[in-house]
Amino acid sequence: MRPSRRAPDELRPVSLERGVVKYAEGSCLVKFGDTHVLVTATLEDRLPPWLKGQGRGWITAEYGMLPRATLERTRREASAGKQTGRTVEIQRLIGRSLRTAIDLEALGERQITVDCDVLQADGGTRTASITGAWVALADCIKWMKTRNMLKTEVLRANVAAISCGIYNGTPVLDLDYAEDSEAETDANFVMTGDGRIIEVQGTAEKTPFTEAEFLALMALARKGVARLVDLQKMAVA
Amino acid sequence: MRPSRRAPDELRPVSLERGVVKYAEGSCLVKFGDTHVLVTATLEDRLPPWLKGQGRGWITAEYGMLPRATLERTRREASAGKQTGRTVEIQRLIGRSLRTAIDLEALGERQITVDCDVLQADGGTRTASITGAWVALADCIKWMKTRNMLKTEVLRANVAAISCGIYNGTPVLDLDYAEDSEAETDANFVMTGDGRIIEVQGTAEKTPFTEAEFLALMALARKGVARLVDLQKMAVA
């Protein structure tokens, strides 16, 4: 039995609210249960120096947590003077995941920066961030289309992410914090709506896991991502 | 005529929503029009080293802005590796203002950290932060009282803050961004409900101002703070 009494293949209540910030070209407040992330997409004409003049655009991501998004207060990274390794790892994952969803040539020499700021954290902040970031990105691209800034379709696919894990011996979908801190194995899947894989990261917390266990997690993830992609489609419709 | 069509002594619509974050001992989402700040109050048993063993507690504040809280994206301080001078100045002001509101001896050897994170910025983020922070602080103290952690009253007074400025020659209350960027003179007042002053900061943006002008701003501020304190009282009731 999961602490939340969810079925093994049951997502937490998910909401994807667009247009939540006044200034951003795209934005989304994404909630996976008690995990709340505010995502904005900022369009800029400048590119990183190493990309200039190649006829391609770029998508980059930054991630942060408000200090009291967590059960105990976490030190503010701006005050500590550096981002933690966890933050760096997550924001690189978000950026890579989104770039696969986008035709960078079609975007043109522009950069979209996606900021994912966790207002409240109850497990799965990186998967919620990616899922919401796709919506903010789609919002931003719609903004560009309205202004005739794009000649062809830029979005190649829906991209969403979900975590899975083996909790008390059972593969379960969308771990919350209570489960995440107890799970033997923990994996994050970034996938397209049709079940193809963009990123997969699996970690044995204590005991190595088998291929069969991993495949069970992947099957759950495919189901969860399909549901998230449905919600994304509704959100941007 | 103000860009927002407000009367010179009219505040923007203000809301003070308590209990908005699951984990914090106190919290408040404060809105002054389109300026939105999420404030949390975190209670901890530890003190800064220089204060240990003196039988007194401490209130400290940190301030941040989400990168796209502003019209154009601002660089993330955690990624830049340092807080800007503006951030440092504001969080010191918030901390000083709140400490005057609190009986630090009665608090005991504990620290309350107030985090003010601006989700959307349309002028007056520091005054909104202070006004909301008082609510989060009151919320936190209520939390302590429920657990019998306090013997005597800790809150000495309501504290709220408002900006005033001379816009197009007229003293006006609660500047929004459009006014703030044009105002000749700009002042922030932190006051108690009965009109006594905790902090006052006035700056001539271009031309030095007279005592009479300053007194006109102070009169407006007193009016605005009285209204804010009423709203605080309703929020914590």
Place this chain on the structure above:
Amino acid sequence: MRPSRRAPDELRPVSLERGVVKYAEGSCLVKFGDTHVLVTATLEDRLPPWLKGQGRGWITAEYGMLPRATLERTRREASAGKQTGRTVEIQRLIGRSLRTAIDLEALGERQITVDCDVLQADGGTRTASITGAWVALADCIKWMKTRNMLKTEVLRANVAAISCGIYNGTPVLDLDYAEDSEAETDANFVMTGDGRIIEVQGTAEKTPFTEAEFLALMALARKGVARLVDLQKMAVA
């Protein structure tokens, strides 16, 4: 009775010595009693990037304290790797105050950097810095005039600064360290010679203060600044 036996409206002995550093375009060693600050003004042709091509100049300030300017040694900021919040706050105040004294268009596309380095600190380092900085700035502008670099008058007004506070229930002028650490209320005024206000910052250290108290401090400050401006005029004559 003040620890220094001064009358409530009496400044400490003030001296403003020009030309104290061999290389700088302008310089001033300012003393407010035992508070000694070495100020230099450096003229440069470059501007901050955001100001280029606008036909205006800029005045910026930096502030520092020698480690043993204080009763106990303070950690060297260069060795700590960052400036403290107090330093940042003070140097921003100095910069803002001086910019109001200068016609930035008339200055042309040049930057003057004012460095205020406290050799010895006995309270009032920021007000001494501003008062001396105006002299170094005037010295630098005289240097420019001698070289026919300016077409019109650049200095718009004398600017000086003084602190006031309520000490043992009495409003007093120009707090030294012994008074400053005991004062109930503490305010810094940056003013022009004719009593108009450029910056005002008042802080209730323990108890909020009334408008009447604040006005008493302002009256003292006006008197002190008038005297400082007289001394500035003598120094640059």
Place this chain on the structure above:
Amino acid sequence: MRPSRRAPDELRPVSLERGVVKYAEGSCLVKFGDTHVLVTATLEDRLPPWLKGQGRGWITAEYGMLPRATLERTRREASAGKQTGRTVEIQRLIGRSLRTAIDLEALGERQITVDCDVLQADGGTRTASITGAWVALADCIKWMKTRNMLKTEVLRANVAAISCGIYNGTPVLDLDYAEDSEAETDANFVMTGDGRIIEVQGTAEKTPFTEAEFLALMALARKGVARLVDLQKMAVA
């Protein structure tokens, strides 16, 4: 055809040389073809603060590259003042992977720090690091046994890592730099000798991949890791 003319399931020449550094409790110079990593294991009695008094030890890892390990010189991180995101990500992966191989309770309240420094980089530096780190760790544990510091077996399993990818449409094992920069899909597997999974990370560089493709990579990885574990056993014998 692979640029190196290797068969799809062929590793580069691998060597694992123990005892290469005079002072370290364990060390290994690992070579995967032209990728050379010097790994040391340092035993210390101190623990990270959050782990003290829990009767468990800790394994942590740090990763670095000599500036000219790469085709073009990379900026020295010590001189830049921070580790890159890539470095942080890799050293966290190495640490997690090794901790799964070790019985931390049996280790006792001690920390082993594994330093992986890349002398020459031709792709696969993280997998070579993990594979060599296990040997350095085993070396260190042997050193402890010789000194009767351990009561029970600490090493739970051999751990090795290998990369796989889809290159020109074909799944291949142990990508070198020429392949890595062209591969459509890239995955790193950290496994035990019997084919169980400790960490798996797969990334679609351009096009999302299918489960079938992923399983083909995993099968290759299992084969490669089995071979690496044989080599580890020979190295520590």
Place this chain on the structure above:
Amino acid sequence: MRPSRRAPDELRPVSLERGVVKYAEGSCLVKFGDTHVLVTATLEDRLPPWLKGQGRGWITAEYGMLPRATLERTRREASAGKQTGRTVEIQRLIGRSLRTAIDLEALGERQITVDCDVLQADGGTRTASITGAWVALADCIKWMKTRNMLKTEVLRANVAAISCGIYNGTPVLDLDYAEDSEAETDANFVMTGDGRIIEVQGTAEKTPFTEAEFLALMALARKGVARLVDLQKMAVA
């Protein structure tokens, strides 16, 4: 002919003024011509962690330059966030030189921090710093003796420093900036009054130099240091 018209073995006018800072246990304003350094000595009961409990004290030094001590303004290290390599090198030299002058056991478990801040720089700041630092140190030790804090003599010898160089083919003593920037060879000598060597650093700026040339510089230095030590003795008498 030297630009300053000094004889080859002639020092610049040297002054060593004690007691120039109100709070420090020892202080000295040292001038070698237009090179002016303010030195303070701070006595503290704490020691660096690695030295605790060994019955010995420590002398450490920090060095800084005011931004406009130089012909062109130098960036403030506190604002840059780090000390330059030159600063680090000089302060390590000052510390080492002074420690040789002191019986660290006789000092007891205390640390004296010597701060050398260059107010004006015209060549030879490190040698002026060391020469003045010895006076500040002697001042501090006198302060300790007055308070009966020392049982035996702590100062083992006078220590002074001077630069020499080959300028236009001639060995000259005490280079000023004009000479220093042109000299073929440049050496700094830290010596005791009786001509023994504590530190020697010689650098060929362009062409390697011979032992004979080096010995000529050393002979000059011995002469200069003897004169400086006489001045130190007068200063502390």
Place this chain on the structure above:
Amino acid sequence: MRPSRRAPDELRPVSLERGVVKYAEGSCLVKFGDTHVLVTATLEDRLPPWLKGQGRGWITAEYGMLPRATLERTRREASAGKQTGRTVEIQRLIGRSLRTAIDLEALGERQITVDCDVLQADGGTRTASITGAWVALADCIKWMKTRNMLKTEVLRANVAAISCGIYNGTPVLDLDYAEDSEAETDANFVMTGDGRIIEVQGTAEKTPFTEAEFLALMALARKGVARLVDLQKMAVA
């Protein structure tokens, strides 16, 4: 008797192995006994900004130690976020020493960066670095000649370095760690093959030393450098 049983004027076994790194334009693995340093020389077309357009090239050096190059693990500088004073001092010495060996005009507007990374440290890492760096530099210049990038000879002289010290009252050559930590006096000499001096640094660890002692060390150094230069000539032949 020296701990290593070497004669007073006997170097440790020295080896200089060229071409040890695949990508670098020049490289050398230098061993002075158990001190092992990997040196690479990187040729780049860019120059430091202050040197552009002057028709001259530049040689710069960076130095680092692997964390477990030492008896006890040293904190990784990249992780600490800054280079230690010792590192900064050494890399400046290496750079200065090499620049004297090179005709910077003949090099043209190019920069060669020499990276010296200590794999194992047993005393004398800076002298081994300089001696090996000359070989890597010569290697790099040979690489340039092969590509017709140089019109005239660039290398002006062989440059090598050695330490000497007074150990148990006897001047000895090439101190290892056991001697270095006990020596009364310690000096490093950077010289050309014909015995002229490029850099000399002597330090009295406890007692000041005499000119005679210093000359004895210099004589030893001359002998050692002559031998090292012979080895360099063999290495690059």
